[in-house]
Amino acid sequence: MKLLLATFLLVSHSIVRGAAVDSVQVLASVGREGSGNEAASAAWKEVVKAGPAALPAVLAATGKGSAVADNWLRLAGDAIVDGALRAKRPLPLVEVEAFLRDTSHVDAARQLAFDLIRQADAVRADAIEPSLIADPVQELRRGAVQRVIDAAKTKTGDAAKAAYQQALDAVRDEDQTNFIAAELKKLNVSVDLPRHFGFVMKWNVIGPFDNTERKGFDTVFPPEKEVRLDAEYDGKGAKVKWQPFESRDDYGKLDFNKPLGMQKEVTAYAVTTIDSPTERDAELRLGCKNAWKVWLNGELIFGRDEYHRGQQMDQYKLKCRLRKGANTVLVKACQNEQKEQWTVEWEFQLRVCDSTGTALLATK
Template identity: 25%
Template sequence: MMLRLTSIVLLGLLPNLLPAQARVHEDILNLKAEGRAGPALAACSQNLTKLLAKQKLSPAGATQAEYLLTLAELVARKYLLHKEFCDMATQLSKSPGLASQPLLASWLHHYETEHLSAQGKLSEAAKILDDLGYVRDFQVIGPLDNERGGGFREAREFETAPGKLDLSATLDGKKRPVTWKRIQLVDEPTGVLNLAARQRPNSQALSYLAFAVTSPKAQILSLRLATGGSVAAWVGRKEVLRRDCSIRSLGFDQDVCALPLQAGANLVLVKVCTQSGGYATRMRICDLDGSSLGRDRIQVSAAPEAIEGAKKGAEGFALQAKPADLVPAMGAEAHLVSLLANGKDMEAK
């Protein structure tokens, strides 16, 4: 995993922000600097266990836990302590305080999938991905032109008129005609849809991703995603996310928006862009507070018949949510985008 801006900010500043814990953090960083990776990881684990022994964490305690988890992952990744990190994750999963910190729990398990994958334990990693709510079934069309971000700014009719989305259509691509293709991430243990590896050209380009979310009832969930560049998303006819970002490292839960669902099939469309940076994405659907969904809350499919059913149901529904309903993604890269229209509470009409 690439070094996150969050990690840099936390590792550089947090000891100063939390003076009472500065000595603990300094000791761990000294162990890391001396190359004593095992003791450094063990110290992170011990302090996390102590923090999460409490049923509920204070804001300062939650911040400290985020810092220690970030540091533990950096140490484990740099010194290949994959098994040790997974052992720590298993132990921390039993902690009372983790239940009150769903985003911290998700972040822990996300890191766990990467360290499981590094050990070749792909089936275990895949199970955790499913529990975290990662979308692994897409209809994809691309690469389309995004020279200097122009494609991101250009609106296509099917963005806000789902009836115009035709999976049999051929579009003018960046270099040649392109068509919709179904991609299922069956063998991808990290949940990443690597568009750069699947498309040429793979710079100054963009793709549209479509899938259907079937819900047994009207409900508002959250869509949390990461990209290496600009991204926009729609549910039915309503834009729910727009993030103009020419380049960034692919992280975890970098953006979050409300995902308003009506009972039945709902069409979700995501525009993933790149200029000169990474051309990839991963996204997950979870509760508003970031906690994982039960198995019966939704079903996700990019089968053509599922997309067609979702298109028919996209012609209008009213479902409201306020920005306060959402819990932002953790870390400095997180960007909370609420469903607001002209400064008012969102309403899909």
């Protein structure tokens, strides 16, 4: 009788898990504009109802669909852990931790695994965190780096230098990097921030072209058709030619007002070449408060016609595929008609990195 009951429970459990796996796939399949939401709404309840046994399937499906699908899955994981904690049911944290430690899993899934561990058992998460200092997921590094920073604060002299240098080697976030660099500077150690972040510093620039009534954003000026550094074109009120320009800014800002003069209702371009030893995925991370477009090897990656609403490092993360050898990056930046003091900036900053924020390439 006991054997029969155990068999029944096992079969029931498998059926539940199987149903949950199917439902998880429904969550992972939601598409644009709410496509699949209706089915996902029912599936979400099924996944949560399956409880902790569904967590492996939730993790396995995360990162395989869209970021929105990941939120469906994340919220299911969140509710499962919450429900198990309330009911004092065991959670498969050993399996979840094993999933986290397997770096072959996608970033979003591993991040979710860590977050679920944190939600279920903060002590366990704290114990894991220091080991993530070189993790391929940028956010997972952060806690570990902060621990090294905090430890460095308690040290002096060479010990402090060594500790901050260790933190610098691992850090990828701007705020932590700035703090470390400032502390190292106090210890007479200079940090090459452009190199650390991977900002492109050397460019050729050309302009101004017209941007009256903000029409320049959509106007195809000659640099969008060809990049020929010895060419001369009709610009706004004068002939224009490419000229070399190197940023001296710690954060790689290319200020068009410097080579081209402080102007309004104008458009300019900057071009550079980056070498990649292999074909690979990468991110062009841009900060810009002007309207802009970015092309890689002649292909438009993205553009945005917003002016003077703010700029920050990594404001836009543009996923791309670098080809082996030389890659041409062309940036268009438009200045509008506004006259306020806070609309003077006509600039951008661009760095090339992997998804962790690790600087990838030397520029030439």
